Amino acid sequence: AQQRTLEDGELVFAEGDVGDVAYLVDQGSVEVFTGQGDTRTVFATLGPGEIVGEMALIDTRPRSASVRSIGMTRLTVISREGLNDRLESVDAMVQLVLHSMLGRFRLAMHRVREGEQAPAPPRVPESEALPVMPGDAALRHGVLQQSRMEARLREAIRTDGLQMLYQPIVQLPLGKTVGYEALVRWPQEDGRVISPADFIPLAEQTSLILELDAWVLRRSCEQAVEHAGAMRRGYVSVNLSGRQFAQPSAFDLVASTLEATGLPPERLQIELTEGVIMSDPEYAAQLLDRFQALGISIAIDDFGTGYSSLAYLHHFSADVLKLDLSFAREVRRGPNGARIVRAIAAMAEELGLRVVAEGIEAEAEGRQLYKLGCGWGQGYAYGRPVCFSEQAEGGA
Ligand code: C2E
Ligand code: CA
Ligand code: CA
Ligand code: CA
Numbered sequence: 001a002q003q004r005t006l007e008d009g010e011l012v013f014a015e016g017d018v019g020d021v022a023y024l025v026d027q028g029s030v031e032v033f034t035g036q037g038d039t040r041t042v043f044a045t046l047g048p049g050e051i052v053g054e055m056a057l058i059d060t061r062p063r064s065a066s067v068r069s070i071g072m073t074r075l076t077v078i079s080r081e082g083l084n085d086r087l088e089s090v091d092a093m094v095q096l097v098l099h100s101m102l103g104r105f106r107l108a109m110h111r112v113r114e115g116e117q118a119p120a121p122p123r124v125p126e127s128e129a130l131p132v133m134p135g136d137a138a139l140r141h142g143v144l145q146q147s148r149m150e151a152r153l154r155e156a157i158r159t160d161g162l163q164m165l166y167q168p169i170v171q172l173p174l175g176k177t178v179g180y181e182a183l184v185r186w187p188q189e190d191g192r193v194i195s196p197a198d199f200i201p202l203a204e205q206t207s208l209i210l211e212l213d214a215w216v217l218r219r220s221c222e223q224a225v226e227h228a229g230a231m232r233r234g235y236v237s238v239n240l241s242g243r244q245f246a247q248p249s250a251f252d253l254v255a256s257t258l259e260a261t262g263l264p265p266e267r268l269q270i271e272l273t274e275g276v277i278m279s280d281p282e283y284a285a286q287l288l289d290r291f292q293a294l295g296i297s298i299a300i301d302d303f304g305t306g307y308s309s310l311a312y313l314h315h316f317s318a319d320v321l322k323l324d325l326s327f328a329r330e331v332r333r334g335p336n337g338a339r340i341v342r343a344i345a346a347m348a349e350e351l352g353l354r355v356v357a358e359g360i361e362a363e364a365e366g367r368q369l370y371k372l373g374c375g376w377g378q379g380y381a382y383g384r385p386v387c388f389s390e391q392a393e394g395g396a
Contacts, residue, residue: 008071353368
């Protein structure tokens with residue numbers, strides 16, 4: 001979302017303007033009024049976490065009031081596209097309810113404009129009334145936090161303020177490094193580092209994830225070229241979000257990044273979760289074929305956490321199965337986990353897939369997983385995610 005900073009008294013928009021954006025007050029406050037000079041009537045003063053001008057998001061009529069800032073004010077612009085973008089990532093049922101509510105609302109507005117009496121709102125006993133959410137302080141606080149973090153993340157992507165770490169993927173049982181998974185981090189000014197688990201979900205709610213994925217892909221390919229020696233020409237394995245994968249431009253993005261950075265396709269692997277593949281199997285099958293024709297390999301990430309079905313896998317030209325780290329934990333716990341891993345590994349072999357066991361925290365575990373049929377592994381036992389300068393110093 002774009003931001004606007006205003007001086008004291010500056011107009012946000014004027015009565016009669018035609019607009020198609022709303023504003024979230026981020027800092028300071030604004031005043032909603034009609035008329036000018038002596039005839040000015042102030043309706044409301046809105047502060048941080050409140051939204052103004054939102055009618056423009058669903059209605060094309062001119063603004064019915066003016067809005068100006070009081071003191072230095074910062075606003076976040078909410079566009080129609082931005083709103084639709086967010087709605088897409090909302091639960092389908094919530095989407096449906098919102099669309100239906102907006103539809104009824106538009107109809108009511110239309111009737112009022114046509115001079116028809118708006119239907120009187122039915123009287124609802126107080127006990128049955130829905131809680132009015134937008135006024136809720138906690139909700140407002142949450143929206144503000146999120147919108148600020150999003151603006152900072154967007155800035156971090158634009159200014160190369162993110163960092164890539166690389167974790168070795170090894171051949172079992174000896175632990176020889178064959179490649180590296182690229183894992184993103186967000187270093188903060190105060191020295192803290194935000195983990196992807198805390199900002200990827202935020203990015204996924206908007207198209208910011210597309211920019212993030214593109215940045216990660218670019219940086220990982222660049223560094224794999226730059227540090228080819230330290231990496232012993234191993235491959236780099238990059239996580240791609242479902243949103244990016246679903247873009248018609250996904251293939252071109254990957255192809256053009258390889259070309260721009262000069263990374264040989266055999267040194268790139270893309271990790272996708274089974275959920276991403278299963279959300280549109282036909283499209284996925286085609287795209288995977290195109291990726292492979294290009295020479296890059298495909299890993300199915302977090303295998304066993306979603307549909308957990310090996311049966312469909314022969315429809316897809318994947319190369320690698322990454323066994324979710326919960327399996328290493330299960331094997332640590334007892335023989336049941338071991339039986340499951342052995343069965344998965346046997347079927348994967350049948351399908352020509354290499355199995356990488358994730359989350360191996362002790363070498364003994366790695367040897368056991370190897371005996372169960374996992375030819376490759378990844379985890380703290382073989383190396384934590386580190387940045388490449390450290391990797392080089394470690395003499396990898
Ligand atoms: P993932 O793809 O399953 O990545 C593996 C996660 O397991 C990483 O967490 C890694 O640090 C952690 N891990 C590695 N070895 C061990 C181990 O021995 N024990 C335990 N307990 N954990 C281990 P990380 O880096 O925090 O990433 C979390 C998730 O965030 C990733 O899960 C992935 O879904 C997402 N992610 C990370 N980087 C990127 C990225 O660049 N792009 C996208 N789209 N998603 C990313
Ligand atoms: Ca991964
Ligand atoms: Ca994983
Ligand atoms: Ca995971």
